[in-house]
Amino acid sequence: MIEKTKHSKEVYSCSFMALYEDEVILPNGKTSGRVYVKHPGAAAVLPIAKDGRFILIRQFRYPIRQVGIEIPAGKKDDSAERGLDCVKRELIEETGYQAGVIEPLMLIHNCLGYSDEHIEIFLARDCIPAEHPLQHDEDETIDVFLATPEEAYDLLISGAITDAKTIIALQHYFLNHPI
Secondary structure, three states: OOOEEEEEEEEEEOOOOEEEEEEEEOOOOOEEEEEEEEOOOEEEEEEEEOOOOEEEEEEEEHHHOEEEEEOOEEEOOOOOOOHHHHHHHHHHHHHOEEOOEEEEEEEEOOOOOOEOOOEEEEEEEEEEEOOOOOOOOOOOOEEEEEEOHHHHHHHHHHOOOOOHHHHHHHHHHHHHOOO
């Protein structure tokens, strides 16, 4: 089942990804082409405030030309950055909150058919407003809002949330903490 790389060529790169065209040797000995994206990875966090409400964000996402409801997340500065360090930074930067406790939930490959991108998802509990909040990235406009578990569940079930990492994190939470 394993394919072996015969030739690899970077055809495009930018600050957060690179596009490759590879020729691979299939298990049956034939060759085939593969086009894929290399990405340093990302981390995301499902934050819960001290009062039990979820801290969510609304953000315009240009590729879909819509505002999406999401959990805070961000690209790792490089592939060596720890997911925990990334989510601590992103939580404060995107929401102005800091976590009391952060625990890992899971690792997902959100589009493994054409990318090696992976997202480490964490759960943050006992979040409070940060003493020293960070500024959003200059190119981000983020609206932070708090939702009770029932409100978040309704957003999830109604289809108002279409972001995959957010759906996965909330489903995982509600499977383990039924309301």
